Amino acid sequence: MYKSIPEEYLLLFFGCALPDLQPFADSTAQLHTAVxxxxxxxxxxxxxxxxxxxxxxxxxxxxxxxxxMQAIVRYTDALSHIAEAGRMGGENAGNxxxxxxxxxxxxxxxxxxxKYIAIAKSLYGVVAQVRAARSFSQAVTQADPAIQGIAxxxxxxxxxxxxxxxxxxxPIRDQLLQQDHHAALVDYRQxxxxxxxxxxxxxxxxxVQTEQIAALQEVNQLIDLTRDRYEPLMAELQAINNxxxxxxxxxxxxxxxxxxxxxxxxxxxxxxQNGFPPNTRLLTATVLExxxxxxxxxxx
Numbered sequence: 318m319y320k321s322i323p324e325e326y327l328l329l330f331f332g333c334a335l336p337d338l339q340p341f342a343d344s345t346a347q348l349h350t351a352v353x354x355x356x357x358x359x360x361x362x363x364x365x366x367x368x369x370x371x372x373x374x375x376x377x378x379x380x381x382x383x384x385x386m387q388a389i390v391r392y393t394d395a396l397s398h399i400a401e402a403g404r405m406g407g408e409n410a411g412n413x414x415x416x417x418x419x420x421x422x423x424x425x426x427x428x429x430x431x432k433y434i435a436i437a438k439s440l441y442g443v444v445a446q447v448r449a450a451r452s453f454s455q456a457v458t459q460a461d462p463a464i465q466g467i468a469x470x471x472x473x474x475x476x477x478x479x480x481x482x483x484x485x486x487x488p489i490r491d492q493l494l495q496q497d498h499h500a501a502l503v504d505y506r507q508x509x510x511x512x513x514x515x516x517x518x519x520x521x522x523x524x525v526q527t528e529q530i531a532a533l534q535e536v537n538q539l540i541d542l543t544r545d546r547y548e549p550l551m552a553e554l555q556a557i558n559n560x561x562x563x564x565x566x567x568x569x570x571x572x573x574x575x576x577x578x579x580x581x582x583x584x585x586x587x588x589x590q591n592g593f594p595p596n597t598r599l600l601t602a603t604v605l606e607x608x609x610x611x612x613x614x615x616x617x
Contacts, residue, residue, distance in 0.1 A: 335400040335409075335453060336594040341581060342390075342397035344597045344604060348574045349386045351607040355567035370488065378478055381429060385471050388423035389578065392416050392464075399453065400589075413456035414448035417463060424467060436466055454586040461583055468579035475572035482565055489557055499550055506547045509540050567610050574603040 360379060364372045395416035399409055421444070425437035440463040450456040494500040516533040520526045577600040588595045 335589060336592055338393075338397040338400040338585075338594065340597050341585075341595050342393045344600045345393040345578055346390050347604045348571070348578065348600065348607075349390045351604050351611070352386055352571045352574070353383060354611055355564065355571055355607060375478075375481060375485070378474075378481060381433070382471065382474060382478070384429060385424060385433065385467070385474075388420050389471075389575075391423070392420040393578075395419070396457070396585075409453040410450035410456040411448055413450070413453060413460060414444050417447055417460045418444045420467075421463065432470060433467075436470055440466060454589040457582070457589070458586040461586075464582050465579055468575055468582075471575050472572050472579075475568055475575065479565055479568045479572070482561060482568060486558065486561055489561075490554060493550075493554065493557075502543065502546055502550065506540070506543050509536055509543070512536050513540065563610055563613055567607060570603055570607045570610065574600060574607070577603060 357379075360372050360375050396413065399412045399416070402412075418441070421437045421440055425434045443460060443463045447456045447459040450459050494503065513533065513536045516529050516536065520529045520533065581595045581597060581600060585595055
């Protein structure tokens with residue numbers, strides 16, 4: 318039966334034997350970039366639609382997540398550099414502790430919300446446990462509860478962002494309908510369509526249809542007169558709805574990526590002990606899906 322080789326023995330006999338964590342750092346950086354592009358696209362949609370209040374609120378929410386994602390990138394980069402240096406256990410543990418403290422420092426200062434600051438400050442005690450570890454793998458094991466706690470906060474925050482975006486459809490629609498008497502046009506068109514349906518039912522159930530047919534012809538003519546304004550308006554509303562649907566999917570994928578990042582970190586110690594790099598396949602696939610959605614969102 319295969320057993321994990323203690324990290325200190327790997328380093329002793331093979332020198333720089335810690336696995337390459339650069340792919341983990343690279344995929345984390347790519348996730349950060351994809352999230353930033355996604356949230357920027359969402360805010361741009363609101364601004365273009367004239368929903369400035371929703372865009373301002375969203376801008377604040379985005380700033381919080383960008384700071385948190387930047388902290389995650391720096392922490393993961395630090396782990397990669399520590400593994401690349403391949404020093405002995407105690408020194409590695411100290412470097413991981415420094416990386417974790419930097420991570421918590423970034424999340425425990427303004428302008429982050431109090432929930433981030435509170436949980437970051439509550440986790441500072443973990444830094445001492447990490448510093449007391451004897452190896453890199455033990456250090457990341459000790460650090461993992463702090464990482465998972467922050468990740469859960471960020472995942473929940475992305476769920477809030479998704480809800481905010483879903484409700485943004487209302488101010489966008491209202492803003493568009495307030496322009497150029499669009500609301501009156503929509504009401505008028507919908508009244509005509511209701512009248513047309515009523516006449517069609519009457520014609521289908523009546524033996525004497527002359528008056529109803531004449532009325533239906535008149536309604537159809539009036540509907541035709543609205544097409545030049547009404548149909549482009551409906552197309553614009555549908556395009557906005559489609560973009561928001563894509564952007565909600567982007568936010569969902571970003572949340573999934575953070576969850577996958579946290580899952581990779583939770584298995585990092587086992588990977589190191591076995592001498593293998595962590596499996597970043599799912600995270601890489603999620604980043605690619607986000608990029609594809611961004612391309613779709615930009616397509617007219």
